[in-house]
Amino acid sequence: MEKAKISSIQFFLLLFMFELGTAVVVARGIEARKDSWLSILLGLSAGLILFLVYHRLFRYYPSLPLTAYARKIFGTYIGWVVGFMYTILFLYTSARNVREFSEVLITATMPEIPLLVVIVLFVLTICYVLLLGIEVFARTAEILGIFLIFVGIIGNLFVYVTGTVDPNNLKPVLEYGWKPVLETTFSPPLLVIFPFAEAIVFAMLFPYLNRAEVVKKAGLASLIVSGLILSYTAALNIAVLGVSEVERSPFPLLATVGKINFLEFIQRLDALVVITLLITVFFKAGIYLYASVTGMVDLFRLKNHRQMILPAGLILVFLSVGIAEDFAEHSQEGFTIFITYFSAPLLIVLPLVMLMIAFIRHRFTKQRN
Template identity: 90%
Template sequence: MEKAKISSIQFFLLLFMFELGTAVVVSQGAEAKKDSWLSILLGLSTGIILFLVYYRLFRYHPSLPLTAYARKIFGTYIGWIVGLMYTVFFLYISARNVREFSEVLITATMPEIPLLVVIILFVLTMCYVLYLGIEVFARTAEILGIFLILVGIIGNLFVYLTGTVDLNNLKPVLEYGWKPVLETTFYPPLVVVFPFGEAFVFAMLFPYLNRVKAVKKVGIASLIVSGLILSYMAALNIAVLGVSEVERSPFPLLATVGKINFLEFIQRLDALVVMTLLITVFLKAGIYLYASVIGMVDLFRLKNHQQMILPAGLILVFLSVAIAEDFAEHSEEGFTTFISYFSAPLLIILPFVMLIIAFIRHRFTK
């Protein structure tokens, strides 16, 4: 691992914008209809429990990334395979995020630009910042975080000034009972995994933090803030668009901002959504890419991460393009097969297994 340190505020902003990612744009928890905001809150509560599991694993091995302490827990050979699984998994999710951003950008602003061009430019920019190191990437998050907050305030202000918010669209609460909310959250664990369970990727970054004791407090605070914002955005989309339109729209936030028409002068603020997504996906996909590269360096015992940035970036471009024929197929694959058969085992089940084994090993060592 490179010799670098991340401050607590940088960690807070990285995790905060990582959690927003593409979740702020897509219709998260839509199966719960009017109660999607409640489903997100339930997912947040479970996500905090998962984060405590991730934190406890880190405390058992405070100087090692995930791929290294997997070998300590499972043994050299099985642990190496587990580390490789996570390395490939992180790279694949990074590709999914890049593809989603590219689809939104082309849909909203530049329909004539080829998908491959957008993906290549985005990945090259990401690779350049990561080549400079994780400290540069973290400082970039500080600057972009302030800009993101300003964009969010401006966008919400114009939505309310336009007068399109109708709170009656949110009533009645729990119209169909708790069953749809619980099924949306836990079966399959869609809202739990995306985005809260994805915080497991920070197990690759925890050793970089300059204040190890602040990981739990800062991490949970960041999860709560991002979860509340996602819940609020889900409620706002329903209040503006109504349930039926939210279910039909692949990007509800884009449709919500499209309703802005202030004094027949301020209109078509789709660029605000694109800028929001640009910032959050740049950081989220970048964190996944960096975690994958660090995993490669650790598993194959390379000298530094810089020699693997460009090869990993090329693989990322290929995966982003080849991942699906169109966005409909991409979404269907992500919200069904990928969550159930890959994300849930790797982000929920396996960390619990690792914690149990690490706990038993720790007790026997004592």
């Protein structure tokens, strides 16, 4: 692994912006209609439990990334295959995030720009920062994280001042009972996976923290804050747009901010959403790309991560462009096939299996000693 260290606040901000990612602009949990915000909170609760699983595995193997301790748990050959599966998953998920950001940017501000141009420029920016190292990437999170909070406060302020928020759109709470909420949270496509279970990618970064003992506190705090913001955003979208319009809109937050009209002077603040998405997806796609590269270095025993960043970035560009014909197909594949058949086994089932095996092995080792 790269010889670098990141602080607890940098880790908090990286995970915070990672969790917001593209989830902040799409309609997560809208299958529960007015209670989508409640589904997100339930998904957060399950996500916190999964994070404790990832953290426990880290406690068993504090100096190893996920791809390395998979070989310790499953053996050299099966563990190598498992690590390779995670490496491919991380790269593919990074491509999905790059594609989603590019679609939003083109839809909101630059409809005449070719998709390939946006993707290439975005990926090159990510690769450049990653070439400088994970410490530089983490320090960038400190600066842009504060700016992101400022943008969020300004955007919310104008939404409320404009007077477009109608709390009655959220009533009655639990109109159809708990069943739709529970089904939305725990039935495919699992709300707990996107975005909360995706935090497993940080199992590739845990060894970089300068204080291993703060991983649990900082991680849980970051998940809770980001989950509450996502739940609040879902409620705000419904309060402004109503359930029907949120269901029809591919990017509800963009439509919500588009309603801002303050004194016939301050209008069309779509740029605030684009800036928010630019920052969050930059870090989310970057973390996924870095985790994938780290996995490649570990699995193929390469000298360092820098020699793989540009080749991986090139693959990322082709994946992002060829992943789907349009955004509708991209969303359909992501919320059905990808989450159900790929993410669920690798983000939920396999970590639980690894934890059970690691627990049994460490228990037997203690008894022998």
